[in-house]
Amino acid sequence: MCYKHQFYGIDSHRCVQMTPTLRCNQRCLFCWRSFEHEYPGERDLSPAEIVGSVRKYQKKALSGYKPSPYVTQERFSEALDPKHVAISLSGEPTLYPYLPELIDLFSSEGFTSFLVSNGTRPGVLAKCRPFQTYISLTAPDRETYMKVCRPLEDTWDAIQESLSLMGSRRSAVRITLVKGYNDHEPGSYARMIQESGTSFAEVKGYMFLGYSRNRLERGNMPSFAHVKGFAEKVAAECEYRVRDENPLSRVVLLEKVE
Ligand code: SF4
Numbered sequence: 001m002c003y004k005h006q007f008y009g010i011d012s013h014r015c016v017q018m019t020p021t022l023r024c025n026q027r028c029l030f031c032w033r034s035f036e037h038e039y040p041g042e043r044d045l046s047p048a049e050i051v052g053s054v055r056k057y058q059k060k061a062l063s064g065y066k067p068s069p070y071v072t073q074e075r076f077s078e079a080l081d082p083k084h085v086a087i088s089l090s091g092e093p094t095l096y097p098y099l100p101e102l103i104d105l106f107s108s109e110g111f112t113s114f115l116v117s118n119g120t121r122p123g124v125l126a127k128c129r130p131f132q133t134y135i136s137l138t139a140p141d142r143e144t145y146m147k148v149c150r151p152l153e154d155t156w157d158a159i160q161e162s163l164s165l166m167g168s169r170r171s172a173v174r175i176t177l178v179k180g181y182n183d184h185e186p187g188s189y190a191r192m193i194q195e196s197g198t199s200f201a202e203v204k205g206y207m208f209l210g211y212s213r214n215r216l217e218r219g220n221m222p223s224f225a226h227v228k229g230f231a232e233k234v235a236a237e238c239e240y241r242v243r244d245e246n247p248l249s250r251v252v253l254l255e256k257v258e
Pocket residue numbers: 024025026027028030031032033089090091092118
């Protein structure tokens with residue numbers, strides 16, 4: 001189980017990690033994907049094609065787990081029948097042209113969905129009705145945003161607009177903390193979280209993984225103590241409280257005080 005089980009009750013083994021597009025309009029330093037070698041020939045599949053193939057590819061992804069001594073047969077059988085989709089992984093999902101329809105189709109097929117977005121396309125987000133919406137907030141100000149996320153155009157104001165949508169739905173604002181880059185001005189993060197009205201906020205440490213290792217150093221990975229200290233500073237400046245933590249994933253969950 002991953003920390004989303006602990007925080008939100010998601011059965012991790014029944015959750016499909018998927019993305020409807022590999023494209024992205026940012027070039028975040030901490031991204032694990034390889035935007036340096038982007039595949040140019042991507043074709044947009046229809047929502048029906050995606051939903052119709054999720055079980056097949058989940059089964060493929062599970063190859064090798066059946067004989068594992070760490071996996072019970074019961075869990076393995078359940079995993080073959082997924083119930084959740086995490087729409088994220090590699091690429092910005094709002095660049096997929098049929099995202100609202102895709103989410104609605106997942107819902108009608110009995111899946112709960114987590115939509116994870118960089119928040120640069122509020123017009124698309126407004127039309128999406130997932131179970132929970134995640135928005136990344138990776139800078140306390142525009143200047144840091146331009147340096148850390150390196151967007152193809154300045155979309156800082158669009159992110160602010162996306163944040164303003166979060167108060168009216170089940171949502172989480174995610175801060176990915178990169179030591180030495182965006183771990184300053186906790187009060188600014190607190191102000192944006194407060195104004196968004198989001199149900200939850202996560203402060204999560206950057207992980208030195210994938211292609212981000214070509215852009216950052218291992219030392220940019222904050223310790224859990226650093227993440228926790230920063231989360232407490234954010235909480236101290238807004239009406240949110242620390243609700244939970246997962247040291248292994250270096251993440252702290254803040255919850256709105258009602
Ligand atoms: S927004 Fe997400 S997918 Fe795009 S570059 Fe940043 S981390 Fe990677």
